Amino acid sequence: EAQVTQNPRYLITVTGKKLTVTCSQNMNHEYMSWYRQDPGLGLRQIYYSMNVEVTDKGDVPEGYKVSRKEKRNFPLILESPSPNQTSLYFCASSYRGGITYEQYFGPGTRLTVT
Amino acid sequence: GESVGLHLPTLSVQEGDNSIINCAYSNSASDYFIWYKQESGKGPQFIIDIRSNMDKRQGQRVTVLLNKTVKHLSLQIAATQPGDSAVYFCAENSLVPFSGGYNKLIFGAGTRLAVHP
Numbered sequence: 001e002a003q004v005t006q007n008p009r010y011l012i013t014v015t016g017k018k019l020t021v022t023c024s025q026n027m028n029h030e031y032m033s034w035y036r037q038d039p040g041l042g043l044r045q046i047y048y049s050m051n052v053e054v055t056d057k058g059d060v061p062e063g064y065k066v067s068r069k070e071k072r073n074f075p076l077i078l079e080s081p082s083p084n085q086t087s088l089y090f091c092a093s094s095y096r097g098g099i100t101y102e103q104y105f106g107p108g109t110r111l112t113v114t
Numbered sequence: 115g116e117s118v119g120l121h122l123p124t125l126s127v128q129e130g131d132n133s134i135i136n137c138a139y140s141n142s143a144s145d146y147f148i149w150y151k152q153e154s155g156k157g158p159q160f161i162i163d164i165r166s167n168m169d170k171r172q173g174q175r176v177t178v179l180l181n182k183t184v185k186h187l188s189l190q191i192a193a194t195q196p197g198d199s200a201v202y203f204c205a206e207n208s209l210v211p212f213s214g215g216y217n218k219l220i221f222g223a224g225t226r227l228a229v230h231p
Contacts, residue, residue, distance in 0.1 A: 004157075031216070042203060042221040043158070050216055058218070090157050101146055101207045101217045105157030 002027045004106035006091050012112045013081055021076045021109050023091030030096035032074040033058065033103065034066065036087040043090065049074055050096070081113040126228045133191040135225045137204035140185060144206040148219065149178060149189045152201045161189070161202075191227075199229045 004025045013019055025032065033048040035058075045058030049068040063085055065077040074093075078085060088110050092103040127133045139147070145166040150158035164171045164178045164187075171178050177190040187204050205219040 033218075040223055042223045043205075043219075044221075045218055048216065048218065050214065056210075056213065056216075092157075100148075100163055101219060102148060102160050102163060103219060105150075105159070107157050108155075 002104070004091055004093055004104055006089075006106040006109050008109060009107065010110050012114065014114055015082055016080050019078050019081060019111075021078075021089060021091075021111070023074045023076065023106060024072050025074075025091075025093040025104070026072065027093060027095070027104065028071065029093035029104070030071070031094040031103075032068065033092045033094075034064070034074070034076045035090045035092065036060065036085075037090060037108075038087050046076070046089075078111075081111075083113050085111065086113050087111060123223070124226045124228065126230060127194050129194060129196060129229055129231050131194055133189075133194045133198070133227055133229075135189045135191075135202050135204075135227065137187040137189075137222055138185060139187060139204070139206050141206060141208060141220070142182075142185065144208060146207040146217070147178070147180060147187050148205045149176075149187075150203045150205065150221075151198075152203065152224070154200075158203060194227075194229050196229050196231065199227055201226050 007022045030051050034046040035043040044060045047066040049055045091106040094103045148163045149161040151161050152158045162173045162178050175192045179188045201224045203221050203224045205221045207217040210216045
């Protein structure tokens with residue numbers, strides 16, 4: 001089954017404790033993105049990747065890091081989480097070169113930073 | 115600046131009625147638009163898309179209308195069912211400058227559709 005998976009689905013942590021949210025897709029997509037979703041603000045892009053070892057900042061990159069060492073994986077790293085990073089996070093992937101820009105989303109990771 | 119917004123944050127309808135969810139966009143250069151459905155506890159799911167060279171596109175029970183003159187997009191759901199209850203997002207593409215051709219999606223804030231029996 002074609003899908004995007006994320007782990008963990010739920011995470012409660014404390015300020016300053018480094019964490020990683022993993023994302024994996026099995027559709028051989030070149031493009032991958034991370035979004036955060038906050039009430040009333042919709043989905044905002046954190047980082048995106050156009051291919052292995054090619055990443056760039058989205059609209060809200062502060063406080064986040066990403067890496068793309070393999071095509072299927074795109075982990076999101078919070079080196080020193082803060083309470084304002086409490087949010088719902090989504091990973092997405094899409095095919096490069098298609099006629100549409102449809103993105104396929106994972107199930108989400110709800111992060112709480114206390 | 116670029117923005118995609120929605121007129122109604124919450125829409126309540128009776129089961130069997132038709133639903134219309136509206137969206138305004140500001141970037142006249144956008145040439146592709148998507149509607150996503152997000153059910154509770156899940157990620158957004160693709161419903162239907164439309165390119166800017168079209169005014170209307172129909173799917174199964176859903177129709178998207180695009181009015182480029184007033185930069186307005188709408189999603190019509192026929193014979194709304196309880197399973198249609200969700201948050202609906204419109205999104206438009208935006209070419210990221212100096213990115214080598216990457217198009218990001220800009221999402222609206224979302225409209226919650228509540229279907230009552």
